[in-house]
Amino acid sequence: xxxxxxxxxxxxxxxxxxxxxxxxxxxxxxxxxxxxxxxxxxxxxxxxxxxxxxxxxxxxxxxxxxxxxxxxxxxxxxxxxxxxxxxxxxxxxxxxxxxxxxxxxxxxxxxxxxxxxxxxxxxxxxxxxxxxxxxxxxxxxxxxxxxxxxxxxxxxxxxxxxxxxxxxxxxxxxxxxxxxxxxxxxxxxxxxxxxxxxxxxxxxxxxxxxxxxxxxxx
Amino acid sequence: xxxxxxxxxxxxxxxxxxxxxxxxxxxxxxxxxxxxxxxxxxxxxxxxxxxxxxxxxxxxxxxxxxxxxxxxxxxxxxxxxxxxxxxxxxxxxxxxxxxxxxxxxxxxxxxxxxxxxxxxxxxxxxxxxxxxxxxxxxxxxxxxxxxxxxxxxxxxxxxxxxxxxxxxxxxxxxxxxxxxxxxxxxxxxxxxxxxxxxxxxxxxxxxxxxxxxxxxxxxxxxxxxxxxxxxxxxxxxxxxxxxxxxxxx
Numbered sequence: 001x002x003x004x005x006x007x008x009x010x011x012x013x014x015x016x017x018x019x020x021x022x023x024x025x026x027x028x029x030x031x032x033x034x035x036x037x038x039x040x041x042x043x044x045x046x047x048x049x050x051x052x053x054x055x056x057x058x059x060x061x062x063x064x065x066x067x068x069x070x071x072x073x074x075x076x077x078x079x080x081x082x083x084x085x086x087x088x089x090x091x092x093x094x095x096x097x098x099x100x101x102x103x104x105x106x107x108x109x110x111x112x113x114x115x116x117x118x119x120x121x122x123x124x125x126x127x128x129x130x131x132x133x134x135x136x137x138x139x140x141x142x143x144x145x146x147x148x149x150x151x152x153x154x155x156x157x158x159x160x161x162x163x164x165x166x167x168x169x170x171x172x173x174x175x176x177x178x179x180x181x182x183x184x185x186x187x188x189x190x191x192x193x194x195x196x197x198x199x200x201x202x203x204x205x206x207x208x209x210x211x212x213x214x215x216x217x218x
Numbered sequence: 219x220x221x222x223x224x225x226x227x228x229x230x231x232x233x234x235x236x237x238x239x240x241x242x243x244x245x246x247x248x249x250x251x252x253x254x255x256x257x258x259x260x261x262x263x264x265x266x267x268x269x270x271x272x273x274x275x276x277x278x279x280x281x282x283x284x285x286x287x288x289x290x291x292x293x294x295x296x297x298x299x300x301x302x303x304x305x306x307x308x309x310x311x312x313x314x315x316x317x318x319x320x321x322x323x324x325x326x327x328x329x330x331x332x333x334x335x336x337x338x339x340x341x342x343x344x345x346x347x348x349x350x351x352x353x354x355x356x357x358x359x360x361x362x363x364x365x366x367x368x369x370x371x372x373x374x375x376x377x378x379x380x381x382x383x384x385x386x387x388x389x390x391x392x393x394x395x396x397x398x399x400x401x402x403x404x405x406x407x408x409x410x411x412x413x414x415x416x417x418x419x420x421x422x423x424x425x426x427x428x429x430x431x432x433x434x435x436x437x438x439x440x441x442x443x444x445x446x447x448x449x450x451x452x453x454x455x456x457x458x459x460x461x462x463x464x465x466x467x
Contacts, residue, residue, distance in 0.1 A: 068377065082370075083466050145375065151373075
């Protein structure tokens with residue numbers, strides 16, 4: 001049985017009978033055109049969208065488990081850093097919400113920001129960050145709690161090519177180092193080519209094809 | 219330096235022109251019905267020295283502060299409940315939308331009969347003046363927060379109360395402050411009217427007494443005080459807003 005298992009998942013308007021199994025530590029890229037249902041799939045995994053069918057995480061049925069208790073990291077397409085919080089407070093948000101003591105929060109923030117080379121941004125507010133910096137802060141915020149699963153919704157779509165290439169490499173390195181299970185939604189085939197252990201192509205709400213590497217997908 | 223003095227003069231030219239015209243008109247008319255600006259200022263200091271202004275202003279100020287604080291705070295609380303709970307919003311929003319457009323002074327006759335003519339009357343009117351717009355502004359502020367911020371916070375494991383205090387309230391605060399700022403002048407108009415019609419103390423009462431004595435200079439002193447207090451209140455709320463949101467907006 002997969003680490004994440006989707007069994008006959010359907011929604012009223014979008015997804016139809018999705019069956020998918022994802023192994024622990026796998027980097028899955030979900031490809032598809034706009035409106036295909038990619039983001040809806042992530043929202044289901046995060047617990048934001050109602051659905052029929054069963055969703056399992058590490059063997060446990062999580063259909064009715066609240067988002068807060070699923071142990072996932074989710075980076076939305078628009079990143080949505082909290083504008084009222086500094087970069088430090090954004091990254092520390094999840095730890096503070098879990099009442100981790102200040103000393104450990106500072107230590108974890110330092111560790112993750114060094115890894116992503118954004119330590120110099122900690123005192124800034126999101127309005128003063130570039131697109132690439134926002135993306136790195138968003139990634140740091142999503143993985144600081146070492147989530148079981150990281151959901152990424154078109155994380156590179158608004159970046160220039162050079163920055164996107166850099167962050168793509170960093171994401172791959174991070175997922176390998178932290179052994180993250182990643183579900184990465186995109187319409188960019190290059191992302192699939194560089195990042196994917198498994199490629200899932202969704203079309204009109206249905207899984208059209210699953211491939212284990214880009215060559216198979218082609 | 220020369221430039222900055224010139225700039226100050228240009229910036230303040232409407233006020234300078236207004237005060238000059240007033241002064242000249244008062245001198246030319248030479249009637250108690252139109253005292254000059256300098257006469258009004260002299261009367262202002264006379265009333266200040268005799269304690270009349272302090273006594274009346276303290277009455278009005280206390281009424282405004284009590285009514286505004288209770289109305290504003292309760293407005294924020296009700297607005298938050300409506301903003302975060304769809305059922306409460308659906309049940310209260312039509313009522314608030316219906317009562318919001320009623321001018322505060324429209325409540326005066328009813329409140330005079332229900333409460334009587336006493337200290338509670340202006341406070342209740344100021345409460346009404348502040349409550350509905352602030353509740354509505356709070357609701358709108360919360361509704362305008364993109365759902366993705368809330369979802370991001372949930373995905374990060376934050377409880378609903380943590381999201382409320384760390385994300386929802388700060389992000390709604392610009393709208394809440396706008397509501398508070400808009401009403402900061404209105405509450406002074408309301409207390410003035412209540413005191414003119416019903417209460418024998420306060421700046422409004424001072425005005426109506428001056429009217430019966432045909433003391434236009436005193437009426438003008440009261441109007442200047444009203445303008446200064448409205449301005450001061452608005453600036454205070456603006457300063458609080460800057461302190462609360464200035465860093466990140």
